[in-house]
Amino acid sequence: MEAIELKNVSFAYPDGHVANEELNLIIQKGERVAIVGQNGAGKTTAVKLMNGLNKPTSGDVLINGMNTKTQTTAQISAYVGYVFQNPDDQIFNSNVQKEIEYMLHYLKLNPQEIKRRVSRAVEMTGIEGYLHMNPFDVPYSTRKFVTIAMVLALETPYIILDEPTAGQDLHGIKTLSNLLDRLQDEGKCVITITHDMEFVADNFTRVVTMANKRIIADDSARNIFWSKEIITEARLKKPQIGEISEELGLDGNIIFRHELVELLKR
Amino acid sequence: MNCISVKNVSYKYPYTEGFALKELNYEFEKGKCYGIIGANGSGKTTFCNLLRGMIPHFFEGELTGDVFIEETDVRNWDSNLLSTKIGYIFQNPFTQISGIKETVFEEIALGLENLGMEKEALIDRVIEVVKLLKLEQLIKKNPNNLSGGQKQRVAFASIIAMNNDIIVIDEPTSQLDPESTAEIFSIINLLRNQGKTIFLVEHKVDLIAEYSDEVIVLKDGQITLSGSTQEVLSNMDLLQMGVMLPQASMLSYDMQKANKQLDSIAITKSQVIEQIKQRVGV
Numbered sequence: 001m002e003a004i005e006l007k008n009v010s011f012a013y014p015d016g017h018v019a020n021e022e023l024n025l026i027i028q029k030g031e032r033v034a035i036v037g038q039n040g041a042g043k044t045t046a047v048k049l050m051n052g053l054n055k056p057t058s059g060d061v062l063i064n065g066m067n068t069k070t071q072t073t074a075q076i077s078a079y080v081g082y083v084f085q086n087p088d089d090q091i092f093n094s095n096v097q098k099e100i101e102y103m104l105h106y107l108k109l110n111p112q113e114i115k116r117r118v119s120r121a122v123e124m125t126g127i128e129g130y131l132h133m134n135p136f137d138v139p140y141s142t143r144k145f146v147t148i149a150m151v152l153a154l155e156t157p158y159i160i161l162d163e164p165t166a167g168q169d170l171h172g173i174k175t176l177s178n179l180l181d182r183l184q185d186e187g188k189c190v191i192t193i194t195h196d197m198e199f200v201a202d203n204f205t206r207v208v209t210m211a212n213k214r215i216i217a218d219d220s221a222r223n224i225f226w227s228k229e230i231i232t233e234a235r236l237k238k239p240q241i242g243e244i245s246e247e248l249g250l251d252g253n254i255i256f257r258h259e260l261v262e263l264l265k266r
Numbered sequence: 267m268n269c270i271s272v273k274n275v276s277y278k279y280p281y282t283e284g285f286a287l288k289e290l291n292y293e294f295e296k297g298k299c300y301g302i303i304g305a306n307g308s309g310k311t312t313f314c315n316l317l318r319g320m321i322p323h324f325f326e327g328e329l330t331g332d333v334f335i336e337e338t339d340v341r342n343w344d345s346n347l348l349s350t351k352i353g354y355i356f357q358n359p360f361t362q363i364s365g366i367k368e369t370v371f372e373e374i375a376l377g378l379e380n381l382g383m384e385k386e387a388l389i390d391r392v393i394e395v396v397k398l399l400k401l402e403q404l405i406k407k408n409p410n411n412l413s414g415g416q417k418q419r420v421a422f423a424s425i426i427a428m429n430n431d432i433i434v435i436d437e438p439t440s441q442l443d444p445e446s447t448a449e450i451f452s453i454i455n456l457l458r459n460q461g462k463t464i465f466l467v468e469h470k471v472d473l474i475a476e477y478s479d480e481v482i483v484l485k486d487g488q489i490t491l492s493g494s495t496q497e498v499l500s501n502m503d504l505l506q507m508g509v510m511l512p513q514a515s516m517l518s519y520d521m522q523k524a525n526k527q528l529d530s531i532a533i534t535k536s537q538v539i540e541q542i543k544q545r546v547g548v
């Protein structure tokens with residue numbers, strides 16, 4: 001099966017601290033999924049199980065049918081690209097262009113292919129103006145796009161973005177949104193961790209919700225945001241338009257402005 | 267009374283070509299909360315560095331014009347004294363913690379300790395702040411092992427303990443979940459009620475709408491829009507400056523387009539709810 005499958009997966013750190021309990025999840029090739037939940041709910045640990053950085057303590061993680069227990073992290077990284085939460089954990093070259101090309105040289109791709117991949121990744125992330133800068137001199141929010149470009153250049157079928165919306169301005173959010181559309185058109189699967197509930201509503205139909213080490217819901221954004229139980233347990237917040245609709249006592253589980261205006265017009 | 271006056275200020279970092287701040291003029295009053303917004307790279311953090319005297323005391327480069335902090339030219343302030351006058355909260359919770367203290371209690375006490383405060387007064391002060399911010403559960407923990415949201419709360423506790431008159435806060439919630447964000451903003455509100463002068467850099471304009479008295483918009487190092495929060499956050503030109511309008515403002519404009527014009531452009535959730543109730547009668 002072309003999918004990422006988590007089958008009854010638990011994970012504990014070597015010091016015994018349990019971070020994930022009994023995760024069950026199937027994400028198909030080409031899907032677009034948001035993962036939401038509090039700081040400390042286990043989101044980052046869960047996605048690190050998907051790219052082989054963490055191996056399950058019990059249960060199995062399958063990537064296109066391959067068990068991550070029998071594969072090295074390097075083997076899995078050909079399938080699953082992961083953009084770290086903190087870009088500084090991922091950067092070590094002296095300029096942005098070299099940073100993006102680094103893995104492509106390691107993979108021994110020919111110069112033409114390297115050029116094609118770099119220009120695609122750079123165009124999608126809008127970092128043309130930064131290619132010759134030291135990555136550490138690039139502003140934080142743009143540095144995140146540098147690390148996204150590094151992972152896009154690997155052209156893996158699965159891409160994980162860990163809190164790409166943090167600190168982004170209007171332009172950055174638009175760039176991310178366009179990026180998600182483009183990757184979906186290319187048939188790539190994108191899994192995104194984020195705290196930005198407006199971004200979730202605007203960009204994702206499938207939302208996996210985590211709380212207290214577990215997956216507590218896997219549903220549409222609308223159903224998640226209008227479930228009192230889920231909102232309370234995962235300590236989420238509705239998008240503001242949802243809150244306004246709720247306080248006005250309106251029906252229809254509204255999460256978008258146009259839906260609210262449409263209803264009020266009548 | 268003016269707390270900080272910025273008069274015709276331009277600033278250029280060392281070894282760079284362009285000016286990071288250009289011909290800024292503003293009078294900041296004591297006890298108000300100022301929202302500072304703008305696209306990334308528009309000069310918000312540099313502006314914070316100017317307000318807290320890091321320019322020119324720490325950053326060299328070229329500063330023209332004048333900054334007066336409580337009527338005294340920033341150049342004539344003693345930089346140690348300035349750091350007791352103005353507190354600063356970092357953007358990144360991970361760099362917030364000193365890293366040299368083993369408990370949250372000691373972390374909160376660090377600034378006071380450096381001031382040479384007597385031990386008993388110091389302990390009393392820290393306990394007071396811990397109660398105020400409800401940090402009792404955390405005081406024995408190692409600050410390095412806290413979550414991002416907890417670290418930010420401890421950082422605020424350290425600042426509140428210092429009792430600075432002016433507090434500069436640079437994107438305090440960009441890494442935090444919705445609940446921790448709400449907790450941080452209730453602390454900011456507390457500081458506001460204590461009469462502190464607050465400078466708040468934040469991308470979440472819905473929160474700026476709730477908590478600021480005035481808003482400054484920066485673009486390419488210049489102040490392109492400023493004034494009352496209501497006036498600035500209901501201005502559609504913000505979009506051209508790379509800044510989103512609050513959801514309430516966008517909703518008000520959409521209602522206008524749908525021939526259901528509200529009394530005014532509301533900028534906060536409670537305002538827009540009130541106005542919709544009046545207009546549509548739901």
